[in-house]
Amino acid sequence: MSDSAQNFDVIILGVGHQSLVSANYLAKSGFSVCVVDAPIPASGATPYTDFHEGLKSGPCAHTPIPLNRKILDELNLKEYGFDAEQQCHDILSIAKGTDPFVFIGQPDGHSYINTIADIAPNDYARLIELHEQLAELAQVMSNVDLSMPEYTQKGWKDIWAIFETAKHLATNQDTLQKLFADLMTMSLTQFLEQNFETETLRGMLAFQSILGSMINPDQEGSAAFLAMHVLALGENPLFGENLQPLRGSIQPLMKALTQAGIANGVSFNTGATVTQILLENNLFKGVETDTGIFTAPLLIADINPQILFLDLIDETKIQPEFKLRISNMSNANGFIRVKLALKELPQFTCLEGKDPASYLKGNTLIAPDINYVRTAFDQTMNEGGSQRPNVSMVIPSLSDPELMADGLHCCSLVGQYFEPNLPDTKENKIAVAQAITAAVNDFAPNFQDSVVTFLPIMGEAFDKTLGPLNPDLTGGTLPLTRFLRSGLTHHSLFADLPFEGMYICGYGPESSANAHLTDFGYHIAKHVNQTRKPSAAA
Structure with a gap:
Protein backbone atom coordinates (compact mmCIF):
# COMPACT_ATOMS: atom_id res chain seq x y z
CA MET A 1 0.00 0.00 0.00
CA HIS A 52 -32.47 17.55 -17.14
CA GLU A 53 -30.66 20.85 -16.80
CA GLY A 54 -30.59 21.64 -13.09
CA LEU A 55 -33.08 18.88 -12.27
CA LYS A 56 -32.26 15.92 -10.04
CA SER A 57 -34.69 13.36 -8.66
CA GLY A 58 -32.91 12.73 -5.37
CA PRO A 59 -33.38 9.24 -3.88
CA CYS A 60 -36.94 7.94 -4.24
CA ALA A 61 -38.75 5.13 -2.46
CA HIS A 62 -40.87 3.21 -4.95
CA THR A 63 -41.08 0.58 -2.23
CA PRO A 64 -41.86 1.92 1.27
CA ILE A 65 -39.11 2.18 3.88
CA PRO A 66 -39.94 0.92 7.38
CA LEU A 67 -38.79 3.38 10.02
CA ASN A 68 -37.28 1.93 13.17
CA ARG A 69 -37.95 4.30 16.07
CA LYS A 70 -35.02 2.84 18.03
CA ILE A 71 -32.62 3.82 15.23
CA LEU A 72 -34.18 7.26 14.79
CA ASP A 73 -33.87 7.96 18.51
CA GLU A 74 -30.38 6.51 19.01
CA LEU A 75 -29.01 8.53 16.07
CA ASN A 76 -30.98 11.56 17.29
CA LEU A 77 -32.18 12.32 13.75
CA LYS A 78 -34.88 14.70 14.97
CA GLU A 79 -32.11 17.08 16.02
CA TYR A 80 -30.92 17.07 12.40
CA GLY A 81 -34.31 17.93 10.94
CA PHE A 82 -35.91 14.51 10.47
CA ASP A 83 -39.14 14.35 12.46
CA ALA A 84 -40.57 10.94 11.52
CA GLU A 85 -44.16 11.91 12.27
CA GLN A 86 -43.92 14.93 9.96
CA GLN A 87 -42.46 13.01 7.01
CA CYS A 88 -44.50 11.71 4.11
CA HIS A 89 -46.07 8.31 4.65
CA ASP A 90 -48.89 8.85 2.14
CA ILE A 91 -50.02 6.24 -0.36
CA LEU A 92 -52.57 6.88 -3.10
CA SER A 93 -54.00 4.13 -5.26
CA ILE A 94 -55.73 5.55 -8.31
CA ALA A 95 -59.23 4.32 -9.15
CA LYS A 96 -61.01 4.16 -12.48
CA GLY A 97 -62.99 7.30 -13.37
CA THR A 98 -64.65 8.75 -10.32
CA ASP A 99 -64.70 5.44 -8.41
CA PRO A 100 -63.53 5.68 -4.78
CA PHE A 101 -59.74 5.88 -4.62
CA VAL A 102 -57.60 4.52 -1.81
CA PHE A 103 -55.67 7.12 0.16
CA ILE A 104 -53.95 6.76 3.51
CA GLY A 105 -52.07 9.73 4.86
CA GLN A 106 -52.18 13.40 5.79
CA PRO A 107 -53.04 15.55 2.75
CA ASP A 108 -52.91 18.77 4.78
CA GLY A 109 -49.93 17.63 6.85
CA HIS A 110 -52.09 17.28 9.97
CA SER A 111 -55.45 15.51 9.63
CA TYR A 112 -55.16 11.77 9.07
CA ILE A 113 -57.33 10.22 6.33
CA ASN A 114 -57.85 6.51 5.74
CA THR A 115 -60.34 5.95 2.93
CA ILE A 116 -60.16 2.16 3.36
CA ALA A 117 -61.59 2.47 6.85
CA ASP A 118 -64.24 4.87 5.53
CA ILE A 119 -65.40 3.14 2.34
CA ALA A 120 -64.61 -0.47 3.23
CA PRO A 121 -64.49 -0.97 7.01
CA ASN A 122 -64.65 -4.77 6.66
CA ASP A 123 -61.61 -4.76 4.36
CA TYR A 124 -59.69 -2.54 6.74
CA ALA A 125 -60.50 -4.80 9.69
CA ARG A 126 -59.35 -7.82 7.67
CA LEU A 127 -56.12 -6.03 6.74
CA ILE A 128 -55.32 -5.40 10.41
CA GLU A 129 -56.27 -8.98 11.31
CA LEU A 130 -54.08 -10.35 8.51
CA HIS A 131 -51.10 -8.35 9.75
CA GLU A 132 -51.54 -9.76 13.25
CA GLN A 133 -51.87 -13.33 11.97
CA LEU A 134 -48.82 -12.97 9.74
CA ALA A 135 -46.80 -11.60 12.65
CA GLU A 136 -47.74 -14.68 14.66
CA LEU A 137 -46.88 -16.98 11.77
CA ALA A 138 -43.55 -15.18 11.30
CA GLN A 139 -42.72 -15.85 14.95
CA VAL A 140 -43.34 -19.56 14.39
CA MET A 141 -40.94 -19.47 11.43
CA SER A 142 -38.39 -17.58 13.47
CA ASN A 143 -38.53 -20.19 16.23
CA VAL A 144 -37.98 -22.94 13.67
CA ASP A 145 -35.07 -21.07 12.12
CA LEU A 146 -33.36 -20.39 15.45
CA SER A 147 -33.64 -24.02 16.56
CA MET A 148 -32.26 -25.51 13.33
CA PRO A 149 -29.31 -27.91 13.80
CA GLU A 150 -26.02 -27.13 12.10
CA TYR A 151 -26.61 -29.10 8.91
CA THR A 152 -23.93 -28.66 6.28
CA GLN A 153 -26.13 -29.66 3.34
CA LYS A 154 -28.99 -27.44 2.21
CA GLY A 155 -31.23 -30.42 1.40
CA TRP A 156 -31.22 -31.65 5.00
CA LYS A 157 -32.04 -28.13 6.21
CA ASP A 158 -35.07 -27.96 3.95
CA ILE A 159 -36.34 -31.39 4.99
CA TRP A 160 -35.87 -30.61 8.68
CA ALA A 161 -37.59 -27.24 8.27
CA ILE A 162 -40.65 -28.80 6.62
CA PHE A 163 -41.21 -31.30 9.42
CA GLU A 164 -40.37 -28.85 12.20
CA THR A 165 -42.70 -26.22 10.72
CA ALA A 166 -45.51 -28.78 10.59
CA LYS A 167 -44.87 -29.67 14.25
CA HIS A 168 -44.96 -26.02 15.36
CA LEU A 169 -48.10 -25.27 13.37
CA ALA A 170 -49.81 -28.35 14.81
CA THR A 171 -49.61 -26.74 18.24
CA ASN A 172 -51.27 -23.54 17.03
CA GLN A 173 -54.88 -22.74 16.27
CA ASP A 174 -56.56 -23.89 13.08
CA THR A 175 -56.69 -20.33 11.71
CA LEU A 176 -52.90 -20.10 11.54
CA GLN A 177 -52.58 -23.50 9.91
CA LYS A 178 -55.12 -22.53 7.26
CA LEU A 179 -53.39 -19.21 6.60
CA PHE A 180 -50.06 -20.96 6.07
CA ALA A 181 -51.64 -23.47 3.70
CA ASP A 182 -53.37 -20.70 1.75
CA LEU A 183 -50.16 -18.70 1.36
CA MET A 184 -48.27 -21.74 0.11
CA THR A 185 -50.91 -22.91 -2.37
CA MET A 186 -53.11 -20.01 -3.46
CA SER A 187 -52.40 -17.51 -6.18
CA LEU A 188 -52.16 -13.87 -5.21
CA THR A 189 -55.30 -13.19 -7.23
CA GLN A 190 -57.25 -15.93 -5.47
CA PHE A 191 -56.10 -14.88 -2.00
CA LEU A 192 -56.98 -11.21 -2.51
CA GLU A 193 -60.37 -11.99 -4.00
CA GLN A 194 -61.14 -14.31 -1.11
CA ASN A 195 -60.09 -11.84 1.60
CA PHE A 196 -60.97 -8.35 0.29
CA GLU A 197 -63.96 -6.83 -1.46
CA THR A 198 -62.67 -3.45 -2.69
CA GLU A 199 -61.26 -3.60 -6.23
CA THR A 200 -58.86 -0.68 -5.78
CA LEU A 201 -57.45 -2.17 -2.60
CA ARG A 202 -56.93 -5.53 -4.30
CA GLY A 203 -55.07 -3.87 -7.16
CA MET A 204 -52.92 -1.82 -4.77
CA LEU A 205 -51.92 -4.82 -2.65
CA ALA A 206 -51.25 -6.99 -5.71
CA PHE A 207 -48.98 -4.43 -7.37
CA GLN A 208 -47.04 -3.64 -4.20
CA SER A 209 -46.54 -7.33 -3.42
CA ILE A 210 -44.96 -8.19 -6.78
CA LEU A 211 -43.34 -4.88 -7.72
CA GLY A 212 -39.87 -5.60 -9.03
CA SER A 213 -40.43 -9.16 -10.17
CA MET A 214 -41.90 -11.18 -13.03
CA ILE A 215 -44.28 -13.01 -10.70
CA ASN A 216 -47.56 -14.04 -12.30
CA PRO A 217 -50.37 -13.02 -9.89
CA ASP A 218 -52.28 -16.12 -11.01
CA GLN A 219 -49.40 -18.47 -10.17
CA GLU A 220 -50.04 -20.97 -7.39
CA GLY A 221 -48.18 -19.97 -4.25
CA SER A 222 -47.76 -16.32 -5.30
CA ALA A 223 -49.92 -15.31 -2.31
CA ALA A 224 -46.75 -15.67 -0.24
CA PHE A 225 -45.49 -12.42 -1.77
CA LEU A 226 -48.32 -10.52 -0.09
CA ALA A 227 -47.20 -11.95 3.25
CA MET A 228 -43.61 -10.86 2.65
CA HIS A 229 -44.73 -7.38 1.63
CA VAL A 230 -46.94 -6.84 4.67
CA LEU A 231 -44.39 -8.12 7.18
CA ALA A 232 -41.48 -6.25 5.65
CA LEU A 233 -43.20 -2.94 6.37
CA GLY A 234 -42.53 -3.15 10.09
CA GLU A 235 -44.11 -4.17 13.36
CA ASN A 236 -46.82 -1.50 13.47
CA PRO A 237 -50.25 -2.41 12.06
CA LEU A 238 -50.36 -1.48 8.39
CA PHE A 239 -52.02 1.87 7.62
CA GLY A 240 -52.62 2.71 11.27
CA GLU A 241 -52.07 6.12 12.83
CA ASN A 242 -48.79 5.01 14.42
CA LEU A 243 -45.34 5.31 12.82
CA GLN A 244 -45.72 4.18 9.19
CA PRO A 245 -43.15 3.45 6.46
CA LEU A 246 -41.61 6.36 4.58
CA ARG A 247 -42.93 6.80 1.04
CA GLY A 248 -41.95 9.05 -1.85
CA SER A 249 -38.78 11.12 -1.54
CA ILE A 250 -36.19 9.94 0.98
CA SER A 330 -31.69 -11.84 -11.66
CA ASN A 331 -31.69 -8.12 -12.32
CA ALA A 332 -33.71 -8.53 -15.53
CA ASN A 333 -36.93 -8.10 -13.70
CA GLY A 334 -39.55 -6.78 -16.10
CA PHE A 335 -39.84 -3.21 -14.88
CA ILE A 336 -38.37 0.00 -16.26
CA ARG A 337 -37.91 3.50 -14.88
CA VAL A 338 -38.58 6.87 -16.48
CA LYS A 339 -37.53 10.21 -14.99
CA LEU A 340 -39.49 13.23 -16.18
CA ALA A 341 -39.56 17.01 -15.89
CA LEU A 342 -43.16 18.24 -15.50
CA LYS A 343 -44.47 21.76 -16.07
CA GLU A 344 -47.60 20.97 -14.05
CA LEU A 345 -48.82 18.26 -11.69
CA PRO A 346 -51.00 15.41 -12.99
CA GLN A 347 -54.73 16.07 -12.61
CA PHE A 348 -56.17 12.65 -11.76
CA THR A 349 -59.85 12.28 -12.58
CA CYS A 350 -60.59 10.47 -9.33
CA LEU A 351 -59.20 13.48 -7.41
CA GLU A 352 -61.49 15.97 -9.10
CA GLY A 353 -62.01 19.00 -6.89
CA LYS A 354 -58.97 18.22 -4.71
CA ASP A 355 -55.53 19.83 -4.67
CA PRO A 356 -53.18 17.31 -6.32
CA ALA A 357 -50.16 18.67 -4.43
CA SER A 358 -51.77 17.49 -1.19
CA TYR A 359 -52.35 13.94 -2.40
CA LEU A 360 -49.25 13.23 -4.54
CA LYS A 361 -46.46 13.79 -1.97
CA GLY A 362 -45.89 10.10 -1.30
CA ASN A 363 -46.22 7.05 -3.51
CA THR A 364 -48.98 6.99 -6.14
CA LEU A 365 -49.95 3.64 -7.65
CA ILE A 366 -51.76 2.92 -10.90
CA ALA A 367 -53.16 -0.58 -10.64
CA PRO A 368 -56.89 0.06 -10.16
CA ASP A 369 -57.88 -3.59 -9.85
CA ILE A 370 -56.41 -7.08 -9.91
CA ASN A 371 -57.44 -7.58 -13.53
CA TYR A 372 -55.32 -4.57 -14.54
CA VAL A 373 -52.28 -6.27 -12.98
CA ARG A 374 -53.07 -9.59 -14.67
CA THR A 375 -53.57 -7.98 -18.08
CA ALA A 376 -50.20 -6.23 -17.88
CA PHE A 377 -48.52 -9.57 -17.12
CA ASP A 378 -50.37 -11.46 -19.87
CA GLN A 379 -49.53 -8.81 -22.49
CA THR A 380 -45.86 -9.02 -21.58
CA MET A 381 -45.85 -12.79 -21.90
CA ASN A 382 -47.65 -12.71 -25.25
CA GLU A 383 -46.50 -9.46 -26.83
CA GLY A 384 -43.18 -8.62 -25.15
CA GLY A 385 -44.52 -5.72 -23.10
CA SER A 386 -47.59 -4.23 -21.55
CA GLN A 387 -49.49 -1.55 -23.44
CA ARG A 388 -50.75 -0.24 -20.10
CA PRO A 389 -48.24 -1.21 -17.40
CA ASN A 390 -48.80 -0.90 -13.67
CA VAL A 391 -47.10 2.31 -12.56
CA SER A 392 -45.52 3.54 -9.33
CA MET A 393 -45.13 7.33 -9.26
CA VAL A 394 -43.04 9.53 -6.98
CA ILE A 395 -42.85 13.33 -7.33
CA PRO A 396 -39.98 14.11 -4.92
CA SER A 397 -40.09 17.87 -5.50
CA LEU A 398 -43.40 17.98 -3.60
CA SER A 399 -41.59 16.80 -0.45
CA ASP A 400 -38.40 18.74 -1.09
CA PRO A 401 -38.88 21.99 -3.07
CA GLU A 402 -35.09 22.19 -3.51
CA LEU A 403 -35.50 19.50 -6.16
CA MET A 404 -37.53 21.88 -8.37
CA ALA A 405 -35.74 23.82 -11.13
CA ASP A 406 -37.14 26.71 -13.19
CA GLY A 407 -40.64 25.89 -11.98
CA LEU A 408 -40.39 22.27 -13.14
CA HIS A 409 -41.26 19.29 -10.96
CA CYS A 410 -39.16 16.14 -11.09
CA CYS A 411 -41.07 12.88 -11.37
CA SER A 412 -39.98 9.26 -11.20
CA LEU A 413 -42.11 6.49 -12.73
CA VAL A 414 -41.56 2.75 -12.52
CA GLY A 415 -43.59 0.70 -14.98
CA GLN A 416 -44.20 -3.05 -14.79
CA TYR A 417 -44.36 -5.42 -16.69
CA PHE A 418 -41.96 -5.42 -19.66
CA GLU A 419 -39.98 -8.14 -21.37
CA PRO A 420 -36.91 -8.98 -19.25
CA ASN A 421 -33.64 -8.21 -21.04
CA LEU A 422 -35.38 -5.82 -23.42
CA PRO A 423 -32.55 -4.33 -25.54
CA ASP A 424 -31.52 -0.86 -24.44
CA THR A 425 -32.10 0.88 -27.79
CA LYS A 426 -33.41 4.36 -28.61
CA GLU A 427 -36.54 2.86 -30.19
CA ASN A 428 -37.30 0.72 -27.13
CA LYS A 429 -36.68 3.63 -24.78
CA ILE A 430 -39.20 5.80 -26.63
CA ALA A 431 -41.75 2.97 -26.82
CA VAL A 432 -41.40 2.19 -23.11
CA ALA A 433 -41.69 5.85 -22.08
CA GLN A 434 -44.79 6.23 -24.24
CA ALA A 435 -46.44 3.14 -22.72
CA ILE A 436 -45.72 4.23 -19.13
CA THR A 437 -46.80 7.85 -19.61
CA ALA A 438 -49.90 6.73 -21.55
CA ALA A 439 -50.90 4.57 -18.57
CA VAL A 440 -50.75 7.63 -16.33
CA ASN A 441 -52.51 9.75 -18.93
CA ASP A 442 -55.49 7.37 -18.92
CA PHE A 443 -56.20 8.49 -15.35
CA ALA A 444 -54.73 12.04 -15.51
CA PRO A 445 -55.58 13.39 -19.00
CA ASN A 446 -53.17 16.35 -18.75
CA PHE A 447 -50.15 14.20 -17.96
CA GLN A 448 -48.49 13.65 -21.35
CA ASP A 449 -48.92 17.33 -22.27
CA SER A 450 -47.22 18.31 -19.01
CA VAL A 451 -43.99 16.39 -19.83
CA VAL A 452 -41.12 18.72 -20.79
CA THR A 453 -38.50 15.99 -21.13
CA PHE A 454 -37.99 12.39 -20.09
CA LEU A 455 -35.15 9.96 -19.50
CA PRO A 456 -35.92 6.22 -19.72
CA ILE A 457 -33.56 4.11 -17.60
CA MET A 458 -33.32 0.47 -18.59
CA GLY A 459 -30.80 -2.26 -19.26
CA GLU A 460 -27.45 -2.06 -17.46
CA ALA A 461 -28.05 1.53 -16.30
CA PHE A 462 -31.23 0.42 -14.57
CA ASP A 463 -29.76 -2.74 -13.08
CA LYS A 464 -26.85 -0.84 -11.57
CA THR A 465 -28.87 2.04 -10.10
CA LEU A 466 -32.34 1.04 -8.96
CA GLY A 467 -31.51 -2.66 -9.06
CA PRO A 468 -33.40 -5.42 -7.22
CA LEU A 469 -36.56 -4.43 -5.35
CA ASN A 470 -38.12 -7.79 -4.64
CA PRO A 471 -36.92 -10.59 -2.32
Missing part, protein backbone atom coordinates in the same frame (compact mmCIF):
# COMPACT_ATOMS: atom_id res chain seq x y z
CA SER A 2 1.11 3.56 -0.66
CA ASP A 3 2.66 5.47 2.23
CA SER A 4 0.35 8.38 1.34
CA ALA A 5 -2.81 6.30 1.77
CA GLN A 6 -5.42 7.58 4.23
CA ASN A 7 -6.12 4.97 6.91
CA PHE A 8 -9.47 4.22 8.59
CA ASP A 9 -11.19 1.46 10.55
CA VAL A 10 -14.10 1.17 8.12
CA ILE A 11 -14.71 2.27 4.54
CA ILE A 12 -18.29 2.83 3.41
CA LEU A 13 -18.71 2.40 -0.34
CA GLY A 14 -21.86 4.02 -1.75
CA VAL A 15 -24.16 6.57 -0.15
CA GLY A 16 -27.47 4.97 0.74
CA HIS A 17 -29.56 5.26 3.86
CA GLN A 18 -28.51 1.78 5.01
CA SER A 19 -24.80 2.56 4.68
CA LEU A 20 -25.23 5.91 6.44
CA VAL A 21 -26.93 4.16 9.35
CA SER A 22 -23.89 1.86 9.61
CA ALA A 23 -21.51 4.81 9.35
CA ASN A 24 -23.24 6.70 12.15
CA TYR A 25 -23.41 3.77 14.56
CA LEU A 26 -19.78 2.80 14.01
CA ALA A 27 -18.54 6.39 14.31
CA LYS A 28 -20.48 6.78 17.58
CA SER A 29 -18.71 3.63 18.82
CA GLY A 30 -15.28 5.11 18.15
CA PHE A 31 -14.51 3.62 14.73
CA SER A 32 -12.89 5.92 12.20
CA VAL A 33 -15.21 5.82 9.19
CA CYS A 34 -14.68 7.04 5.64
CA VAL A 35 -17.45 7.34 3.02
CA VAL A 36 -16.50 7.18 -0.67
CA ASP A 37 -18.59 7.23 -3.85
CA ALA A 38 -19.47 4.34 -6.09
CA PRO A 39 -18.96 4.63 -9.87
CA ILE A 40 -21.84 6.29 -11.77
CA PRO A 41 -23.22 3.82 -14.36
CA ALA A 42 -24.96 6.45 -16.52
CA SER A 43 -25.49 10.20 -16.32
CA GLY A 44 -28.91 11.09 -14.95
CA ALA A 45 -29.63 7.55 -13.78
CA THR A 46 -28.47 8.17 -10.22
CA PRO A 47 -30.28 10.36 -7.66
CA TYR A 48 -27.66 13.12 -7.58
CA THR A 49 -26.87 13.64 -11.27
CA ASP A 50 -28.96 15.90 -13.52
CA PHE A 51 -31.40 14.12 -15.83
CA GLN A 251 -34.09 13.09 0.58
CA PRO A 252 -35.01 14.41 4.07
CA LEU A 253 -33.82 11.15 5.67
CA MET A 254 -30.55 11.22 3.72
CA LYS A 255 -29.91 14.83 4.71
CA ALA A 256 -30.43 14.07 8.40
CA LEU A 257 -28.21 10.96 8.29
CA THR A 258 -25.46 12.93 6.53
CA GLN A 259 -25.60 15.78 9.05
CA ALA A 260 -25.58 13.31 11.93
CA GLY A 261 -22.60 11.58 10.35
CA ILE A 262 -20.65 14.82 10.14
CA ALA A 263 -21.44 15.52 13.79
CA ASN A 264 -20.32 12.00 14.76
CA GLY A 265 -16.99 12.41 12.96
CA VAL A 266 -17.62 10.45 9.75
CA SER A 267 -15.20 11.49 7.02
CA PHE A 268 -17.17 12.14 3.82
CA ASN A 269 -14.99 11.84 0.72
CA THR A 270 -17.85 11.68 -1.74
CA GLY A 271 -15.79 13.50 -4.34
CA ALA A 272 -13.63 10.38 -4.49
CA THR A 273 -14.96 7.69 -6.82
CA VAL A 274 -13.72 4.14 -6.29
CA THR A 275 -11.94 2.60 -9.26
CA GLN A 276 -10.66 -0.62 -7.65
CA ILE A 277 -11.11 -2.75 -4.54
CA LEU A 278 -7.73 -3.68 -3.04
CA LEU A 279 -7.38 -7.28 -1.81
CA GLU A 280 -4.53 -9.35 -0.44
CA ASN A 281 -4.98 -13.11 -0.01
CA ASN A 282 -8.76 -12.64 -0.06
CA LEU A 283 -8.55 -10.04 2.70
CA PHE A 284 -10.01 -6.58 2.12
CA LYS A 285 -7.27 -3.96 2.37
CA GLY A 286 -8.70 -0.76 0.94
CA VAL A 287 -9.93 1.08 -2.13
CA GLU A 288 -8.22 2.97 -4.88
CA THR A 289 -10.09 6.09 -6.01
CA ASP A 290 -9.59 8.78 -8.62
CA THR A 291 -8.17 11.01 -5.87
CA GLY A 292 -6.02 8.55 -3.93
CA ILE A 293 -5.95 5.37 -1.83
CA PHE A 294 -7.97 4.75 1.35
CA THR A 295 -7.18 1.73 3.52
CA ALA A 296 -9.16 -0.10 6.20
CA PRO A 297 -9.67 -3.69 7.37
CA LEU A 298 -13.44 -3.47 6.76
CA LEU A 299 -15.66 -2.48 3.84
CA ILE A 300 -19.42 -1.96 4.06
CA ALA A 301 -20.89 -1.64 0.57
CA ASP A 302 -24.20 -0.10 -0.44
CA ILE A 303 -23.96 -0.61 -4.20
CA ASN A 304 -25.14 -3.13 -6.76
CA PRO A 305 -23.19 -6.40 -6.20
CA GLN A 306 -22.38 -6.67 -9.91
CA ILE A 307 -20.57 -3.32 -9.78
CA LEU A 308 -18.79 -4.35 -6.58
CA PHE A 309 -17.56 -7.77 -7.67
CA LEU A 310 -17.44 -7.65 -11.47
CA ASP A 311 -16.37 -4.05 -12.11
CA LEU A 312 -14.19 -3.13 -9.13
CA ILE A 313 -12.32 -6.37 -8.31
CA ASP A 314 -9.59 -7.90 -10.44
CA GLU A 315 -11.28 -10.87 -12.11
CA THR A 316 -8.26 -13.08 -11.36
CA LYS A 317 -9.11 -12.77 -7.65
CA ILE A 318 -12.67 -14.10 -8.03
CA GLN A 319 -13.40 -17.81 -8.04
CA PRO A 320 -15.30 -18.94 -11.18
CA GLU A 321 -18.24 -20.29 -9.13
CA PHE A 322 -18.70 -17.00 -7.29
CA LYS A 323 -18.33 -14.99 -10.48
CA LEU A 324 -21.06 -17.09 -12.10
CA ARG A 325 -23.30 -16.57 -9.08
CA ILE A 326 -22.96 -12.79 -9.32
CA SER A 327 -23.32 -12.75 -13.10
CA ASN A 328 -26.56 -14.68 -12.83
CA MET A 329 -28.19 -12.34 -10.34
CA ASP A 472 -36.73 -13.18 -5.09
CA LEU A 473 -34.10 -10.97 -6.74
CA THR A 474 -31.74 -10.57 -3.81
CA GLY A 475 -28.31 -12.12 -3.91
CA GLY A 476 -29.00 -14.65 -1.18
CA THR A 477 -31.87 -17.11 -1.07
CA LEU A 478 -34.82 -17.04 1.28
CA PRO A 479 -35.46 -20.55 2.60
CA LEU A 480 -38.82 -21.62 4.00
CA THR A 481 -37.94 -20.59 7.55
CA ARG A 482 -36.96 -17.06 6.49
CA PHE A 483 -39.47 -16.01 3.88
CA LEU A 484 -41.69 -14.48 6.57
CA ARG A 485 -38.88 -12.98 8.62
CA SER A 486 -39.18 -9.20 8.87
CA GLY A 487 -35.97 -8.75 10.87
CA LEU A 488 -33.47 -10.30 8.47
CA THR A 489 -29.83 -9.97 9.44
CA HIS A 490 -26.89 -9.19 7.21
CA HIS A 491 -26.35 -12.94 6.79
CA SER A 492 -29.24 -13.00 4.34
CA LEU A 493 -27.06 -11.09 1.88
CA PHE A 494 -24.16 -13.15 0.58
CA ALA A 495 -23.53 -15.08 3.76
CA ASP A 496 -20.59 -16.86 2.14
CA LEU A 497 -18.60 -14.01 0.65
CA PRO A 498 -15.16 -15.27 -0.35
CA PHE A 499 -13.47 -12.08 0.89
CA GLU A 500 -12.90 -11.42 4.57
CA GLY A 501 -13.76 -7.96 5.86
CA MET A 502 -16.46 -7.20 3.27
CA TYR A 503 -20.18 -6.71 3.97
CA ILE A 504 -23.16 -5.70 1.86
CA CYS A 505 -25.89 -3.65 3.51
CA GLY A 506 -27.81 -2.62 0.40
CA TYR A 507 -27.80 -2.31 -3.36
CA GLY A 508 -27.48 1.46 -3.79
CA PRO A 509 -28.98 4.81 -2.73
CA GLU A 510 -32.47 3.85 -3.89
CA SER A 511 -32.63 0.06 -3.95
CA SER A 512 -31.33 0.00 -0.38
CA ALA A 513 -34.75 1.44 0.34
CA ASN A 514 -36.09 -2.04 -0.32
CA ALA A 515 -38.29 -3.06 2.58
CA HIS A 516 -36.73 -6.53 2.45
CA LEU A 517 -33.39 -5.00 3.42
CA THR A 518 -34.91 -3.63 6.61
CA ASP A 519 -32.27 -2.40 9.09
CA PHE A 520 -29.37 -4.20 7.38
CA GLY A 521 -27.17 -1.16 8.04
CA TYR A 522 -27.97 -1.41 11.75
CA HIS A 523 -27.39 -5.18 11.86
CA ILE A 524 -23.99 -4.94 10.18
CA ALA A 525 -22.88 -2.15 12.52
CA LYS A 526 -24.01 -4.24 15.48
CA HIS A 527 -22.09 -7.28 14.13
CA VAL A 528 -18.92 -5.21 13.62
CA ASN A 529 -19.21 -3.77 17.12
CA GLN A 530 -19.45 -7.27 18.57
CA THR A 531 -16.55 -8.73 16.59
CA ARG A 532 -14.10 -5.84 16.12
CA LYS A 533 -12.54 -3.02 18.06
CA PRO A 534 -11.76 0.46 16.74
CA SER A 535 -8.05 1.07 16.17
CA ALA A 536 -7.99 3.64 18.98
CA ALA A 537 -9.11 0.93 21.43
CA ALA A 538 -6.94 -1.87 20.05
